[in-house]
Structures are given as structure tokens and as C-alpha cells.
Amino acid sequence: MDVRFFEGPEFAKGHGTQNDFVVLPDPDGELKLTDAHVRALCDRRRGFGADGVLRVVPTAAIPDAPADLHPDVWFMDYRNADGSIAEMCGNGVRVFARYLVDSGLVTGTEFPVGTRAGLRQVRTHSDGGSTVDMGAANVFGESAATLAGRDFPGLAVDLGNPHLACVTDADLDALDLAESPAHDSEVFPNGVNVEFVRPTGPGRVRMRVHERGVGETRSCGTGTVAAAVAALRADGETTGSRTVDVPGGTVQVEVTGVTTLLTGPAVLVGGGRIDAGWWRQLAGG
Numbered sequence: 001m002d003v004r005f006f007e008g009p010e011f012a013k014g015h016g017t018q019n020d021f022v023v024l025p026d027p028d029g030e031l032k033l034t035d036a037h038v039r040a041l042c043d044r045r046r047g048f049g050a051d052g053v054l055r056v057v058p059t060a061a062i063p064d065a066p067a068d069l070h071p072d073v074w075f076m077d078y079r080n081a082d083g084s085i086a087e088m089c090g091n092g093v094r095v096f097a098r099y100l101v102d103s104g105l106v107t108g109t110e111f112p113v114g115t116r117a118g119l120r121q122v123r124t125h126s127d128g129g130s131t132v133d134m135g136a137a138n139v140f141g142e143s144a145a146t147l148a149g150r151d152f153p154g155l156a157v158d159l160g161n162p163h164l165a166c167v168t169d170a171d172l173d174a175l176d177l178a179e180s181p182a183h184d185s186e187v188f189p190n191g192v193n194v195e196f197v198r199p200t201g202p203g204r205v206r207m208r209v210h211e212r213g214v215g216e217t218r219s220c221g222t223g224t225v226a227a228a229v230a231a232l233r234a235d236g237e238t239t240g241s242r243t244v245d246v247p248g249g250t251v252q253v254e255v256t257g258v259t260t261l262l263t264g265p266a267v268l269v270g271g272g273r274i275d276a277g278w279w280r281q282l283a284g285g
């Protein structure tokens with residue numbers, strides 16, 4: 001078989017609770033990844049289809065990496081499907097960790113991952129999933145999202161990236177998240193990920209999310225942490241745990257006095273090489 005089209009950059013495809021990503025290994029930091037590349041890769045008709053791209057690159061190759069990260073740490077260079085850069089991705093970091101382990105780039109079951117939000121410590125499990133120390137959830141106020149003329153009060157939560165977690169008794173299935181929820185741009189000057197969270201039983205909530213730079217996704221890891229924090233507060237608590245059901249699966253969130261922990265699955269579905277001609281064409285336009 002003629003396989004000349006296997007001459008472009010390597011890739012893998014994976015997901016965490018169906019929040020899906022194209023993984024691009026770039027061990028020498030040489031890949032020129034433009035917004036056009038990201039948009040095309042993530043397009044579900046003209047590309048592979050994904051909610052985002054995870055470039056696997058040494059921290060040394062990232063000029064805007066936090067200064068306290070060791071240059072040798074593997075850095076998750078995350079892009080949303082629209083090409084925009086985000087600080088952190090909770091499902092992405094598990095897929096990223098799974099890629100590091102399966103490709104032999106790290107050994108052992110516990111290791112750090114560099115992100116624009118800082119270092120994230122990951123503990124991988126034998127089932128392929130992992131627990132990520134997501135850092136402290138910084139609640140910075142209250143705000144509201146407006147969807148189809150209805151206001152949803154919520155908690156503004158910073159997990160490296162911005163969230164508005166709205167605990168509601170609304171029928172989540174009835175929400176039209178094709179529409180972007182309106183938000184207060186003074187509270188969220190850089191945009192926001194909006195979670196709609198409905199308690200479903202003791203210690204359990206359901207969540208749907210509209211992600212900044214993507215649209216509705218089937219899961220958002222940082223969003224589930226924001227949802228758990230908001231659900232705990234709604235119950236008069238600031239620490240504890242919540243099981244969060246999202247359209248793409250289920251994750252566990254633990255909120256302690258100092259940090260938050262996110263546990264969930266990570267799946268790699270395959271990989272190969274991108275067509276070199278297609279890649280070059282995108283670089284030009």
C-alpha cells in the first residue's frame with residue numbers, strides 16, 4: 001500500500017468523558033501550529049473533529065509558560081476548537097497524561113504536567129484514568145448567565161480558566177445550548193465557560209456546559225470542579241465531594257480546604273500521521 005500521506009506531523013485522538021482532543025506530540029518544540037491548523041483539525045467535517053488540541057511540548061519551548069515551571073516538564077499547550085488558547089483543561093490533562101504514559105514519555109504513575117495555569121500533579125490509575133490535583137478553586141463572586149430570556153444566578157469560579165457555575169432546578173434537557181449564554185463581561189472580561197448544574201441526589205449532580213471557544217461539549221473537567229464547588233456552597237458547605245454526571249460520562253470531584261481533585265477516565269482511540277500537503281496548505285491560509 002502506498003502510504004505517502006503519512007508524512008506530516010504525528011497525532012493521536014482521545015477523549016475524557018467524551019470531551020475530545022487531537023494530541024500533537026512536538027518533543028522538539030518545532031511544530032508551527034496556527035489557528036487555522038487548530039480550527040481545521042477540530043472541524044468535524046473537514047478535519048478529525050475535536051473540542052480542542054493538546055500539543056505535547058517541553059515547557060522550555062513555551063515562551064508564555066509560568067516562570068516557576070521546570071523547562072523539562074511536559075507542557076500541555078491547549079487550544080480550543082476556535083483556535084483560542086486557554087489556561088487549563090481538566091479533561092485534556094488526563095488525556096495528555098495518558099498519552100505521556102502510553103508513548104513512554106514518562107515513567108511511573110505520578111508526575112507533573114505543565115499548563116498555563118501552573119503545574120498540575122497527576123496520579124494515573126490502572127484503568128487508564130487518573131486523578132489530577134487541579135489546584136484551589138478561587139470563588140471570585142456571583143453573577144448570572146442569561147439563556148433564552150431566563151436568568152441563571154451562579155458562582156464565578158477561577159480554576160486557571162473562568163467559570164460561571166449555575167445551580168438550578170431547571171430541566172437541563174430542555175436548555176438550548178446551541179445558543180451561547182449571555183454573561184456579564186465586566187465580571188468575565190476574557191469570556192467564560194458556563195455550567196448548568198442540577199442536584200440529583202445526595203452527593204450527586206448533573207451538569208451541562210457551554211465552553212468558551214468551543215460551544216456545548218459533552219464534558220468539561222474544570223467545569224465539573226466549578227460545578228462541585230457551586231453545588232457544595234448551595235448545600236452550605238465549602239469542602240466535600242460530588243459525583244458529576246455529564247452527557248459524556250461521570251467524574252468525581254473532591255474539594256478540600258486547600259485544593260481540588262478531579263478523577264475520571266481518559267481514552268486514546270488511535271493515531272497516525274497528518275497528511276503533509278494538507279498541513280502545508282493550512283499553514284498558508
Ligand SMILES: N[C@@H](CCC[C@H](N)C(=O)O)C(=O)O
Nearest residue numbers: 086089090091161220221222
Ligand atoms: N474542556 C476543558 C476546558 C477547556 C478550556 C475552556 N474551553 C476555556 O476556554 O477555558 C476542561 O475539560 O476543563
